[in-house]
Structure formats: structure tokens, C-alpha cells
Amino acid sequence: MAWVVGAGGFLGLLAIAVGIVTLRAGWILPTARRHVTRPRLHGLGALLTGASALLQSLLYFGILPSVSWDVRFFGGNAFLFAGLLLIALSQLLPLRRNRDYADPSGA
Template identity: 75%
Template sequence: MAWVVGTGVLIGLLAVASGISTLRTGWLLPTARRHVTRPRLHGFGALLVGASVLLHSLFYFHILPSVSWEVRFFGGNALLLAGLLLIALSQLLPQRRNSDHAGLPGN
């Protein structure tokens, strides 16, 4: 069972690294570049998803003090769903318009 949780740690670290690089530089994975219209939302969503996976594994390996299973279950699922919602919104919301060019004729 430990190798499954260890794989989750690796995936969580990759998601956190992807979120940080998206927030700092605007870089996205090549598979997401065409679909994402708001990179900052995507970065925050990736951070929440990665944090959810990492917290579950930190509780499993007893690195963090143990809390009740309800807190772990509902807290982890809330983080995961919030991250997935932000990732979905980053792809579904329309691209922001530049207000400098809104009043120019021909636009």
C-alpha cells in the first residue's frame, strides 16, 4: 500500500510544481495551452489539487499529527473539488478583453 501512496506523493509534487510555474511565469503544460484562457486560475487549481494529494499521503505516513477520518476525508475532498472547479473555470471562462483597446473604432 505504501507504493500507491508514494506514487500519489510524486503526482502531488508534480501538480504543485506545475501550479507554481504557472503562477510565476505563466507556463502551462503543452496539452493545456490551447484550452486554458486564464492561467492564474489554472495555477491555483493545480496547487489545490496537489495539496490535497500531498495531505492525504502525509497523514498516511504519520508525518502530520493524525486527525479524525472525517476531517481527512471531507477536508481532502473539499480541496480536491475546489481545485478541479478552478481548473474547469480556467478553461470555460472567456478570455479577458484588454480595456485599453475597448473604445477604439474597428474593434
């Protein structure tokens, strides 16, 4: 069981790294570039999703002070679902359009 939680913690670290790179540089993974219309939302969603996985693994291994099972369960799920919602919104919301460039004819 420990290797499963360890792998989840490692994937959480990777998701946090991707979220930081997305927020800082606007870089999106090549598999998601075509779908993402709002990179900042995608980066925040990756951060929250990665934080959920990392916190669950740190609590499992006893690195962080122990909290009750209910707090771990509901807190981890809240982070996870908030992150997934932001990732979904980053792909479903339309592109932002600037009014100055909406009409190229200048009329």
C-alpha cells in the first residue's frame, strides 16, 4: 500500500511543477495545448490537484501532524474537486477576445 501512496505523492509533485510552470511561463503540456483556452485557470487547477495528492501522501506517511480521518477525507476531496473543476473550466470557457481586435476592418 505504501508504494501506491508514494506514487500518488510523486504524481502530486509533478502536477505542482506543471502548475507552477503554467502560471509562470504559460507553458501547457503538449497533450492539452489544443484544448486549453485559459492557461491561468489550468495552472491553478493543476496546483490544487497536485496539492491534494501530495498532502494525502504526507499525511499517510506521518510527515505532517496527524488529523482526523474526516478532515483528511473531506479536505483532500475538496482540493481535488476544486482543481478538477478549474481544469475543466480552463478547457470549456471560450477564448477571451479583446474589443480592439474584434473588428479588423476598423469600422
